[in-house]
Amino acid sequence: MGGAGGGGFGGFGGFDGFGDLGDILGGMFGGAFGGGRRRTGPQQGDDIGYRVSITFEEAAFGVKKEISYSRVCHCPDCKGSGAAPGSRAETCSVCRGTGQVKRVQRMGGMAFQSTAPCDNCHGTGRVIQNPCAKCRGTGMAKEVKKLTVSIPAGIDDGERIALRGQGNDGKNGGPAGDLVILVNVRNHAIFERNGINISCEVPLTVAEATLGAEIEVPTLEGNVKYNIPEGTQPGTSFTLRGKGIPSINNSNRRGDLIFRVTVEIPKGLNEKQKNAMKAFADSCGEVNYAKHKQFFKKIFGQK
Ligand SMILES: [Zn+2]
Ligand SMILES: [Zn+2]
Incomplete structure (x- = not known):
């Protein structure tokens, strides 16, 4: 899911580790540590990286660059719902729209409560009877987007500019990711x-x-x-x-x-120039060459 035209360098990771930890703790302690991102609930869209190369002078004084990149967006036909136009996604009757079901497991005489994604709706809380033909019910599509990026005066090589919400659109109502411009400044x-x-x-x-x-x-x-x-x-x-x-x-x-x-x-001096240089050198004394004089004084001083 990198940017278009070879300009991209792949998405930046979100806080997946934290989300998974939330799931694990939530599972062990009956949801007491809830708030971690549900794997199948609202998901933030991925960030998209895009490399822009500018000149030394452009970095010094700032520049506007037009870029074009591909991103995952909500399907234009179903507006991201995944349901065919004219129909609607219905609330899942099994989990009542929460996307999660409670489970109780007995281990060593203790009852462990846990929550798991609902199988009926795959954790989305909604069931699509009549999926959108364009996106096959996923609600997502791809588009090429054009943007003018303002690169501020004084930016240095390797610095990044994050354009909030210009990355991939989120799933199941999650927010969009960012477009992260990585600036490469050419040598002068x-x-x-x-x-x-x-x-x-x-x-x-x-x-x-x-x-x-x-x-x-x-x-x-x-x-x-x-x-x-x-x-x-x-x-x-x-x-x-x-x-x-x-x-x-x-x-x-x-x-x-x-x-x-x-x-x-x-x-490449000619004879006349060399003679002029010699005459000049002959006219010079210690008074004209302080370093030269001191250097040889140091050598003789050590003996
Ligand atoms: Zn669609
Ligand atoms: Zn469900």
Whole structure:
């Protein structure tokens, strides 16, 4: 009973374990623990799972997706009663419509009372003399349903949205299950996401990192200009406040964009460029390379 078009991933279990426990305890103690779901009484419809794949940007800003899935519904001919149009299901005369019969069993000199589903009506409390031809008296049918799902801004990969009552219709007057949308967020070409913050790497040239520069930094809403200070080291992180993902819980709150710079060492230099680099290197002293100086001081200090 999964969703249509290969999108579904099967129903989610209800509280069947609890219902069975109620039956067992009810059977042992004469119904004192009643309230557990009767196996053949009103049954809630199954939940239906449906997977939706969206882009990184759609997750950040929200999106509406039209989906189509198949669900179990009440038979349109008999409106779920199971009785042919023009006829009615009648109240079971054996159990008087309760769907259950009392039994007394003697074990070791004790009389154990229990309740069991009524055989005459299979626990439904109703008997159909003239079953509906379309659903053969089951009252249930299948339909393909179209829905527009609003996926809120800030949703993250693997999160679920439950649409109450859009799952399979219930049996014997039970409520419908839910449609559970499982959201899959596709990766972005450059951004990674961590909660409401996003991050990326930005490569700088040696000259940009050394001299400082106004660079272009990508955001989810286009590039912005940013001033990198003089003497920026590789691995330094900068933060653009409020350029991350909006909080799904608080629309006033938005995460940050953190970009980390790398420095690209130029390759394929010609003779003229190499000579210029050598001349530049010769002009540098310890004062220009604090880390380099400290590193070798540590080595000689250990000897
Ligand atoms: Zn029917
Ligand atoms: Zn009955």
